[in-house]
Amino acid sequence: MDDSMKRELKIFATRARMGVLEGVYNAKAGHPGGSLSICDLLSVLYNRELRVDPKNPKAQNRDRLVLSKGHAAPAVYAALALKGFFPEEDIKTLRKSDSYLQGHPNMDKVPGIDMSTGSLGQGISAAVGMALGAKLDNADYRVYTILGDGELEEGQVWEAAMFAGNRQLDNLVAFIDNNNLQIDGTMEEVNAPYPIAEKFAAFNWNTIEIDGHDYDAIEAALAAAKACKGKPTAVVMKTVKGKGVSFMEDAVGWHGCAPNTEQYEQAMTELKAALTALEA
């Protein structure tokens, strides 16, 4: 990937991070940490990978993205708005009682959302069903799902993983946002699911471990997933929770907490500076 493409992806990711902040700040509630950690992945997915059309968001042969860690909805909403699925100014209505932008994704209300999620462990099963549906229909669309690392503590994830492995669903890619923090503390303090890649491998998945903020690595993982036949692919991404906002980075307290005005302004100042530098 050349530098100008990387710069474009970084600009998109930075704008998405600003959307996360704007949404969560105006809602006075939400999950900034785990939203910020997946913005680089979303930038690659929406700009380089997913075959989706904002003018026809329900197209039968589109690629699907299931946000199994549904609490990172602000990041996906920001990416969808940047791609023109709905107006960017609507981001400010996140979580309001008269808004279609629900706290967790709703497939019936939000253009570009392929599955209603939020209850951890359930999105991956739906993604597996979609991938199986594509196989049964001889369709060539691909299905992507994003899980949290804490989410791996849900038993249903492994029910789905076992089934997808047995069914050889090579049109399915699961990203694990391994930022190592969950609500009650670090993974180790709560119930660490490590080693993650080995667990998926044991369920007959192709596994790839990358830096989740490295665009070359994300793109290479996507290519490797496409090249792998007969197995679904799990991409375990080392990420930084709160990425892009200095005081939110790697801080457990920013899992499900909105910034106050002062914090919001500081965060936006940092992100705007990053954007200005990228656009210079």
Place this chain on the structure above:
Amino acid sequence: MAETVKCATRDAYGKTLVELGEQNDKILVLDADLAAATKTGMFKKAFPERFIDVGIAEGNLMGVAAGLAATGHIVFASSFAMFAAGRAFEQVRNSIGYPHLNVKIGATHAGISVGEDGASHQCCEDIALMRTIPGMVILNPADDIEARACVLAAAAHDGPVYMRFGRLAVPRVFDESYQFEIGKGAVLTEGTDVTIIATGLMVNEALLAAESLKADGISARVVNMATIKPIDRDIIVDSAQKTGAIVTAEEHSVLGGLGGAVAEVVCETVPVPVLRVGVEDVFGKSGPALELLHIFGLDAAHIAEKAKQAVALKK
């Protein structure tokens, strides 16, 4: 009316799935390692490429069903009622009910009549659980004829449906001319003193109870309520107005099932006595199904007794 033919509603479920499979190639059937018992095995034999066994994982069963429905398939997902409605309640609620996906849950082995397997498998809570999910349709057929009609109606309905079937072979109540519509109860026998509103295998018992009540000079109306949700408010109100007392009869807990649904409507419209026949607030136990039905008061004699009490409560 009642013939000697006996058939389990789960058998009718399996047969009707095959019938549907012949008509529509968008029909998929999923099971969680119980295909022989739920009778989805009949579909598996006829259409192996459209039958998917997810193994013993009911949460994933419902999620995979949701994902398949989201890609445009009509999905029947089966397990025992205990696991379909019980274990997988939250997956049904969040992955199927909330996005209103086109999944039909075929739950067999509901109620006490599971028999020898005992309390761990005798689900008497499923109607109560499913009833609280917005938009969920709940169908509980009385015999094989009605079971077939329910499955066909569920397939034609756009949205989630919970169908409740039994393990036990039960007497046929209806004939081939039977017409079914989701959301409509039906008066099977007219009467003036009390209405027995029954569902599932208790419909036949209700008819027997009405017959026996004649000897006591009590004229009982019998209403078949195959759809528990959306409940037919009109037939309940009409029954309350015309007979002034109601007895409900179901092979389910007296809490939150048909009895609860009927009482809610009656209290809000025409308050008259409502007495409930069902499994009292207890767990089941092992034993032959027919014996258990009597032990737990799920028979014509108990319905008749409650009907007399209900008549006595009238002003």
